[in-house]
Amino acid sequence: MTTSTNCPTIILVAGHWLGAWAWDEVLEHLWSHHLRATALTLPGLDPDDPDRAARTLDDQAAAILDAMARLGVSEDQPAILVAHSGANAPASLVLDRHPELIQRMVWVDSGPLxxxxxxxxxxxxxxxxxxxxxxxxxxxxxxxxxxxxxxxFQSKAVPEPGPVLRQPVELTNYARRTVRTTLLCCSIPGTTVLQLAHAGHAMFAEVAHIEHLDILDLPTGHWPMWSRPRDLAQAIQAAASRTD
Structure with missing residues (x-):
């Protein structure tokens, strides 16, 4: 794989039941454009982990931060963090705890909590x-x-740990709302997401507080990494290249 030292590191995190394998086709497209991209399997979603069912959201957030450290992500070289579906919980924790490490947050059919x-x-x-x-x-x-x-999906899915589902997301850092953000809206149009956000819908309310928001519709189902992998990769690439 050839990579460019000038592009930010792109970190892909899939939602419930999924590991890094879910992004295989998207990664192929990103790598073909010489982008520095990697996918993570969160704690609790590794089928070979004997303590898998006891993993927590804190464990998952820590794993994302550990991956950032291994990849050389820093305040001077922040990453593009891409979170799909239920990965929004650990990603929201990372965004709250270390917003300086994220150049742009990309939510795939998802959003901040x-x-x-x-x-x-x-x-x-x-x-x-x-x-x-x-x-x-x-x-x-x-x-x-x-x-x-x-x-x-059925053959490779791993059960989601109960502690991950039960743990509340506790956020305290206003700076999370200042990170540049892209919503890639797939199963729900962007206009609907904004309407729900401004109406105070619990699932989307945080969107209304984002200071620098970009919305892109990618009409398909909830798993665009399989239904439209090339288009999703192009959308992620476009988001990663934005500076406004």
Whole structure:
């Protein structure tokens, strides 16, 4: 892989049940343009980890920060952090704790969380397996996914740790709202996201407080890394190159 020393490091983090493997096609496109990009498997989503089900959001945020350190990310060389879906919880913690390490935040069919947000505070089990495809389709759009995509999803998905679902996201640093941000809106149009944000919808309320916001629609389902990988890579590349 050839990389450019002038481009920021791009770090990709997928949502619930997913590891670094979810970004394989997107990474191929980014690397073909000589971009410095890598994907992470968060703690709790490594099937070979014997303590997987006990991992927390703090563990996941720490893993992102550890990866940044290994990749040479610093205040002088901040990264592009790309968070898909449920990765918004650990990414929001990282954004709050070290906004100086992020040149631009890119949310893929997702967005920043408000303080106190919890995915499932009363979740009673040790872990949440991937639901059946029928149930999944009732929860999120599967538009654009092939039978092969769904088969791979089912075969490689790792149950989400219960502590990750129950832990509230505690945020204190206003500077998180000053980081330049791109929303890549897939299953919900950007205009709808903004309407919900300004109406105070719990899932999108934090969006209304972002000072430097760019919105790009990429119409497809909730997993654009499989349904439109080339277009998603191009959108990430465009976001990474923005300076305004």
């Amino acid at each position: 408000a303080t106190g947000s919890t995915f499932a505070p009363d979740f009673p089990l040790a872990e949440l397996p991937l639901p059946s495809i029928d149930v999944l389709a009732s929860q999120a759009s599967l538009e654009g996914l092939s039978a092969g995509d769904l088969e791979r």
